[in-house]
Amino acid sequence: MPLFLISALVGAVLSGISLAIFAPYVTLRRISYMGEALSHIAFAGIALAMISGLNLTFGAWMFVSIVALGISWLSQKYKIQEANTITIFLSLSMALGIILISLKQDYTFDLASYLFGNVLLISASELWALGLLNVLNIAYVLFFYKELFYLSYNPEMSKVFRIRTQAVDKIFYLLLAANIVFNLKSAGIILVTAQLILPAVTAFNLTCKLYKAIFISVIVAIISALAGFAVSFALNLPTGATIVVCQALLYTLSFIFKKGRR
Amino acid sequence: MISFKDLQYQIANKTILEDINLEIPDGVFAAIIGPNGAGKSTLIKLLLGLIEMQEGSVIIDGIPQKKWLKANSFGYLPQREEFDRSFPATARDIVLMGMAGTLPWGRRFNKEHETKAVEVMHMCGIGEKAGAQIGSLSGGEYQRVLLARAILTDSKYLILDEPEAGIDRPGVTSFFKLLKKFNEAGKTIITVSHDLHTLSKYCTFLICLNRRLHCHNNAELINAEVIRNTFGDSVRLIEKEY
Ligand SMILES: Nc1ncnc2c1ncn2[C@@H]1O[C@H](COP(=O)(O)OP(=O)(O)OP(=O)(O)O)[C@@H](O)[C@H]1O
Ligand SMILES: [Mg+2]
Numbered sequence: 001m002p003l004f005l006i007s008a009l010v011g012a013v014l015s016g017i018s019l020a021i022f023a024p025y026v027t028l029r030r031i032s033y034m035g036e037a038l039s040h041i042a043f044a045g046i047a048l049a050m051i052s053g054l055n056l057t058f059g060a061w062m063f064v065s066i067v068a069l070g071i072s073w074l075s076q077k078y079k080i081q082e083a084n085t086i087t088i089f090l091s092l093s094m095a096l097g098i099i100l101i102s103l104k105q106d107y108t109f110d111l112a113s114y115l116f117g118n119v120l121l122i123s124a125s126e127l128w129a130l131g132l133l134n135v136l137n138i139a140y141v142l143f144f145y146k147e148l149f150y151l152s153y154n155p156e157m158s159k160v161f162r163i164r165t166q167a168v169d170k171i172f173y174l175l176l177a178a179n180i181v182f183n184l185k186s187a188g189i190i191l192v193t194a195q196l197i198l199p200a201v202t203a204f205n206l207t208c209k210l211y212k213a214i215f216i217s218v219i220v221a222i223i224s225a226l227a228g229f230a231v232s233f234a235l236n237l238p239t240g241a242t243i244v245v246c247q248a249l250l251y252t253l254s255f256i257f258k259k260g261r262r
Numbered sequence: 263m264i265s266f267k268d269l270q271y272q273i274a275n276k277t278i279l280e281d282i283n284l285e286i287p288d289g290v291f292a293a294i295i296g297p298n299g300a301g302k303s304t305l306i307k308l309l310l311g312l313i314e315m316q317e318g319s320v321i322i323d324g325i326p327q328k329k330w331l332k333a334n335s336f337g338y339l340p341q342r343e344e345f346d347r348s349f350p351a352t353a354r355d356i357v358l359m360g361m362a363g364t365l366p367w368g369r370r371f372n373k374e375h376e377t378k379a380v381e382v383m384h385m386c387g388i389g390e391k392a393g394a395q396i397g398s399l400s401g402g403e404y405q406r407v408l409l410a411r412a413i414l415t416d417s418k419y420l421i422l423d424e425p426e427a428g429i430d431r432p433g434v435t436s437f438f439k440l441l442k443k444f445n446e447a448g449k450t451i452i453t454v455s456h457d458l459h460t461l462s463k464y465c466t467f468l469i470c471l472n473r474r475l476h477c478h479n480n481a482e483l484i485n486a487e488v489i490r491n492t493f494g495d496s497v498r499l500i501e502k503e504y
Contacts, residue, residue: 143368160338208395
């Protein structure tokens with residue numbers, strides 16, 4: 001197998017794992033809309049970074065982090081109807097991103113690869129970044145397991161019982177932003193949210209223990225990445241999309257398994 | 263001791279609480295009574311710091327509330343707890359939440375914590391359900407889980423907002439008997455309740471609230487007129503229930 005294929009395969013697996021570790025929390029906290037919004041906002045972030053000459057991924061991460069913290073702060077403070085506000089935010093940032101990119105015509109920007117993802121384009125340094133991100137994810141989930149558990153159960157009650165969730169919640173959004181931005185290259189703006197939900201809902205069909213769900217979610221992501229990669233390579237299909245279809249298939253299987261067990 | 267000083271609270275120009283001056287001494291079994299919408303839950307949420315104080319102040323054990331809350335917590339049972347039936351937690355996990363704040367980051371519960379939680383659950387009559395998924399519990403069973411959680415905080419104050427909601431008749435009596443036991447062991451109890459009948463047997467300090475305080479004192483001093491002032495015509499309705 002040529003080197004670029006190996007690194008693409010490793011990239012797909014690492015990317016799947018990093019999203020799968022966060023997926024159970026995104027599902028339990030019912031913030032999949034955040035994933036959707038942040039991936040689109042990341043597009044504006046990338047455009048901004050491009051205009052200002054920053055490193056694209058890093059610039060976008062900073063931008064998305066700020067917006068993520070802002071949204072979570074606003075929604076806590078004013079208990080606003082999140083869905084509407086976020087849809088507005090999402091469309092607006094997409095529009096701004098497109099305008100910004102069109103202004104910078106001399107720059108060769110592969111829009112399609114950001115929209116749909118192209119794991120073949122992943123570079124060695126991006127692989128290292130994904131690896132590091134996974135280490136951070138695992139450390140975060142292990143170290144703050146109890147706080148994350150109660151934060152997901154009920155943030156207000158966590159506050160009453162003085163569980164130290166405030167910093168944990170902030171780090172959550174910083175890491176969520178990082179997981180989305182660093183995976184745009186491989187998963188794509190449009191499909192990254194699918195990988196942030198499907199492995200977790202599959203896992204919750206199979207277990208009612210959180211630590212097991214995280215584990216199963218990761219397994220689902222790895223299987224899907226390997227299978228999706230193989231199938232897409234054999235049939236010459238887009239990799240990111242094929243991986244998502246594999247995850248959806250596994251979800252369907254888990255659903256049938258759950259129904260059958262009743 | 264908990265004292266409220268000149269408390270006012272408004273939502274969108276509507277006065278919810280007015281002129282609340284109240285001292286709840288340590289060791290009492292206090293009940294807050296009043297009709298629906300009287301502001302009982304609002305008063306409790308202000309005390310817990312769940313909503314921002316607007317006017318007036320709360321002093322707990324001689325310390326301003328904000329400062330007290332930094333170092334202490336209340337054993338609280340909310341009127342309604344939003345929860346997701348499919349959330350992957352057992353009843354014991356929810357009870358352990360009561361002491362999760364005492365453990366630093368990175369530290370898990372050990373056997374000792376778990377044994378203590380199950381012990382308290384047995385006291386609350388829910389011990390056999392310790393390992394049950396929360397989604398499988400009935401409303402009344404969940405309420406007992408929440409009581410166990412409040413007790414597990416080990417706070418000297420137990421603050422309960424309609425704890426008997428959803429609990430069957432014999433259950434309510436054993437619930438209050440249990441509270442009485444904790445009261446005698448030194449805990450101060452503040453409970454919101456609509457069950458005047460049961461309250462009359464257990465509580466030692468009555469707070470009649472309907473936007474303003476209509477009285478707060480030793481429970482024996484309560485007469486029909488104060489009750490009528492607090493509840494208006496609804497009082498008859500409540501008596502008929504039992
Ligand atoms: N978030 C809110 N927005 C608008 N009004 C509110 C809000 N919360 C409470 N209120 C109003 O405050 C008043 C007091 O509410 P509160 O929940 O404190 O009453 P309560 O005495 O606990 O009633 P119940 O016996 O029904 O529990 C009510 O009239 C209610 O309409
Ligand atoms: Mg109430």
